[in-house]
Amino acid sequence: MNTGYSEIQSARRSRAEDKAMTAVFTGVGGFFLLLLFAFAGYILIGGLSGFRPELLSFTDDGIGNQFFNTVYLVFLSLLISVPVGVSAGIYMSEYAGNGKFLYCLRISIESLSSLPSIVIGLFGYLVFIQMTGMKWNLMAGALAVSVLSLPLITTTTEDAVRALPSAYREGSLALGSTHFQAISRVIVPSVVTRILTGVILAAGRGFGEAAALLYTAGQSTVINWKNMNITSATCPFNPFRPGETLALHIWGMRTEGSLNPDATRIANLSSAVLIVMVLSFTLLARYLGRKYEAGTEGSQV
């Protein structure tokens, strides 16, 4: 009788405990969502409240030039990292088999992806600036960013190709194609959306990268939009000129910003622009990913 009573009590306690813990977990989940919205809202409102049209201009007072530098630098870096990353991913999934070489490659990619970006930045500084004897330039920054995005693009490609049903490859080979034809006409076209998802995510990270660019792309921008001579140091499209990106601009506003009366306003607006870019790129990648899933569902046997 006595034991039965205590068992009921213990069962009640467990149930109360269960309810309490459920409340805790739900609370943390909700708190977390609120935090993100508060964070994003704070940045967006902070950026827009101090907004004046001249802050967007392509002059020293605005962030137009920095915005252009950011997009141009990420574009340059993708020119390098996409071909190399996609080829390496195809190699890993199609040619490498399961040998020692593949193992080394995996270790390399894992090490590369976990290196702090400032270490990659210093490597870039040493190799692309000190060893070549050049001043800070966009190309060096682009190379450093492409080193950072290579692991992501390579692994996305490899995973995408490996996840493709073998019927794709076999069907193509059975029709008499060579392995190269199977890869270029069947395999790559059918995973191109997934690869694109990885590329977009990599681009999104590139936009916000700062530590790797501190000593490669530099912290100054002197360009003249009327100068279209690509070899000239003030031509906007010259990849071998120094160029400060938006993320570095925020960093700079804090250190040398006291000279600029609008420093806080500029940094707020730059943060808002960066957040909008990253948000839209992440959402785009998700949308493409979902579309890809919907597209392959019907075609699988």
Next chain:
Amino acid sequence: MRGITTGCGLLIIALTLAVGGFLIIRGTVTFTVFRHSVSEFLFSPNWDPVDSAGGYGGHVGAAVYICGSLMTCALALLIALPFSLAAAVFMTEISPRVGAGFLQPTVEIFVGIPSVVYGWVGLTVLVPFIKNVFHAPMGGFSVLAAGIVLSVMIFPTITTISADAMRAVPQSMRTAAYGMGATRWQMIRGIVIPTAGDGILTGVITGLSRAFGEALAVAMVIGKTRAFPKNILYPTSNLTAAIAADMGNTASGGEYNQALWTMALFLLLISLFFIILIHLIPAIRKRRAES
């Protein structure tokens, strides 16, 4: 085609080796040419390197910076871990639908937010807050501010990896626990968290590795004061902040500059150490299960 793709694979391996190789070459000059001992670098708080090309004879004790890195990371982990685990449990066990449809994408967006933006918000919101609420001695720039900024940054990493590990716990184990009359909390505590333990540990290490290498966000709020902090409300400095601040304005090849390269090498070794640790977890677990 095969040749080109193999070449790209080789390029990645070569790149990794080059990063490691160059950092070792530059980072060991402090020890080989300038004749400092490794233990001086690691444990001595006496930091006074000579800043002129080729000049040496100063002191390169980086203990303050190393201690700053360790303290901020530990604090960040202390703050982030309970929240991450709770969020992961909520996503996988309490409400998988909200978790997959809403929380997971939100976490992914958190991962993508640039670190300088975290740093900037830390600088404009957190630092004044700590100054006003805790009356911190140095205007709010503190270990606490750095720890909080880092914890927000590693939170998504730990949450995502832990949630993946919890999702991988077989459904039959949950059903078995319920069948024996366990409540959901008992099932989570007794089955899900222990079974997903390896995965959670991987998440923690990955998060720590990210926190250790984070540079600009921490540099913006830590105060960059070269002294051991008396408590977490005091400012200090860390490895990445020192590199970011001083690499550009020290004479290349000088003792000061080389010591910064040694710090970079140290960061590289720490990140390698974390990777090796992640790979060792399953092996250790296996050996323990066999004995």
